[in-house]
Amino acid sequence: MRILIIEDNPDIVANLYEYFEPLGHELDNARTGHGGLARIEEQRFDVIVLDGRLPGLDGLEVCRRLREEFRCDTPVLMLTARDTVHDKVNGLQAGADDYLVKPYSLIELEARLHALVRRAGASASGQILRFGELEFDTGLFEARRAGQRLELTPFGYKMLAALLRAAPRLVTREELEKELWKGDPPLSDALRSHIHALRQVIDKAFPHSPPMLLTVSGVGYRLVDNHVSQ
Structure with missing residues (x-):
């Protein structure tokens, strides 16, 4: 334990x-x-x-x-x-x-x-979410990219789950804030900080692979799989 x-x-x-x-x-x-x-x-x-x-x-x-x-x-x-x-x-x-x-x-x-x-x-509901190289076992709270284990914060796991469930659809900032704070986000732009931390783990840690977390300025975020045609 x-x-x-x-x-x-x-x-x-x-x-x-x-x-x-x-x-x-x-x-x-x-x-x-x-x-x-x-x-x-x-x-x-x-x-x-x-x-x-x-x-x-x-x-x-x-x-x-x-x-x-x-x-x-x-x-x-x-x-x-x-x-x-x-x-x-x-x-x-x-x-x-x-x-x-x-x-x-x-x-x-x-x-x-x-x-x-x-x-x-x-x-725990043991659902496995997959998109491209990413997968997340919601029961075990284990996330991986290309088979490599990802260590995320609790908020990071929640954001990844929301993005995977929607992928490749865009997830708005409002949807993510509702997922993390049930529609009552803190006054500071905490979401930006959590997105930055998530990107460090799923993209920056894989410098030889194309990034998967895309920001749509002023709207939200989505996952992309650059190994298939967009």
């Missing part, structure tokens, strides 16, 4: 690393809510372990933003000292999938994480 730990207590973080890494799991961690959201935007994880009480942006708000703004469906297990029914309900309503009260058993934590990942895998 690829596990993201969002926890500000260094002793707890060290304890989780000591337990999970020898079992073959890959871990990353952030000490703040904002740091955790940044990690999630950059990488894809199988499951997230989230502390309920974080400095600044607390666990509930991190979870809400994860679901509502990032549209991220990665399973979240919330670790917290808050043990009332009201606290648990708040965590689940914020978007957490499971709730474990401190102190907890590491064996139980591992079992719960496996169960969350298993359920997420069972509910």
Whole structure:
């Protein structure tokens, strides 16, 4: 499992690393809510372990933003000292999938994480999208160009899926913004930044192949396959 730990207590973080890494799991961690959201935007994880009480942006708000703004469906297990029914309900309503009260058993934590990942895998729709040299397995979140694995951000995967589903049709900026932010994009031109990052991965990393991501100025973007006649 690829596990993201969002926890500000260094002793707890060290304890989780000591337990999970020898079992073959890959871990990353952030000490703040904002740091955790940044990690999630950059990488894809199988499951997230989230502390309920974080400095600044607390666990509930991190979870809400994860679901509502990032549209991220990665399973979240919330670790917290808050043990009332009201606290648990708040965590689940914020978007957490499971709730474990401190102190907890590491064996139980591992079992719960496996169960969350298993359920997420069972509910994933394993559709494979293809166009030209590009393909994307939406169930496994694996993208490739000419057989070479592509490492994208969560937003990058969403954009690639939208472009592949439409290819070779043009996808407007409005369509992409709806896909990423459900029609409520940030004030800054974040879409341009995400398109730039996607182009770096699927085109710039293949300098000997013709580019596939085409910008139609002022309108949107589309994929092209230069190996066939246009």
